[in-house]
Amino acid sequence: MSQISALETKVPALLGLLEGKSIEESLTLLAAQFPGQIAFSSSLGIEDQLITHYIFENNLPIRVFSLDTGRLFNETYNLLHKTNEHYGKKIEVYFPQHEAVEQMVTEKGTLSFYASVENRKQCCFIRKVEPLKRALQGVQLWITGIRAEQSDARQELQLLEWDPGFQMIKYNPLLNWSFEAVREAVRQLHIPYNPLHDKGFVSIGCAPCTRAIAEGEDFRAGRWWWESDSKKECGLHAR
Numbered sequence: 001m002s003q004i005s006a007l008e009t010k011v012p013a014l015l016g017l018l019e020g021k022s023i024e025e026s027l028t029l030l031a032a033q034f035p036g037q038i039a040f041s042s043s044l045g046i047e048d049q050l051i052t053h054y055i056f057e058n059n060l061p062i063r064v065f066s067l068d069t070g071r072l073f074n075e076t077y078n079l080l081h082k083t084n085e086h087y088g089k090k091i092e093v094y095f096p097q098h099e100a101v102e103q104m105v106t107e108k109g110t111l112s113f114y115a116s117v118e119n120r121k122q123c124c125f126i127r128k129v130e131p132l133k134r135a136l137q138g139v140q141l142w143i144t145g146i147r148a149e150q151s152d153a154r155q156e157l158q159l160l161e162w163d164p165g166f167q168m169i170k171y172n173p174l175l176n177w178s179f180e181a182v183r184e185a186v187r188q189l190h191i192p193y194n195p196l197h198d199k200g201f202v203s204i205g206c207a208p209c210t211r212a213i214a215e216g217e218d219f220r221a222g223r224w225w226w227e228s229d230s231k232k233e234c235g236l237h238a239r
Contacts, residue, residue, distance in 0.1 A: 007167075023174075027058070034140050038142075039064070039065060039143065040144075041144060044076050044080060045194065046179075047174050049083065052087075062143065067093075070095070075194050075196050075204075094132070096128075100126045114208075114226060117227060127206070133166075141169045143173065148176060149219060159173070179202055
């Protein structure tokens with residue numbers, strides 16, 4: 001049995017360990033199961049701020065990192081600084097490889113992602129997927145802040161599952177939470193969050209690719225709104 005397949009077989013037992021546990025208890029258990037091999041990827045969205053709070057407030061031995069695509073909102077950069085100051089800890093930051101960005105922008109321009117889905121996916125890969133792969137090196141359990149109601153594709157995810165693309169276990173602690181439940185928890189715990197969430201932004205990514213949504217619109221409508229597919233993903237959580 002290979003190391004990878006052996007890791008995959010741990011999922012059912014881990015699910016049993018987490019049954020009936022709070023997120024904080026689950027994170028503590030998983031950190032003990034994967035010492036030095038567990039990490040949380042934060043986009044600094046409101047969901048991720050809640051998970052960051054659970055990790056930092058309890059001093060859990062879990063790496064917290066974020067991807068700086070070079071195209072984020074100023075509010076996001078301000079929140080990164082504010083979060084580090086609030087908890088007295090540092091979120092690791094990963095950047096895209098500058099050579100790949102330079103070549104793409106030189107060849108296709110600064111707004112190539114508007115021209116085609118292929119161009120947009122190329123931009124997402126260079127600015128997000130490749131840095132994520134570097135950030136996850138040596139990791140066996142990856143924690144995310146994704147929720148099922150964010151898109152049709154994410155409704156297929158499980159609380160704890162095997163990610164065949166990245167060949168590791170993925171834990172989605174907020175999978176079944178509503179956006180309103182997350183907001184209320186953040187309010188009660190006095191967690192810093194991006195003020196764009198108060199302006200109709202439910203999902204906050206790169207500035208040129210994110211807009212606020214109107215009441216009744218799909219959660220994913222604010223991301224790559226010029227594309228029609230409701231299963232839009234950047235490649236980080238594609239199945």
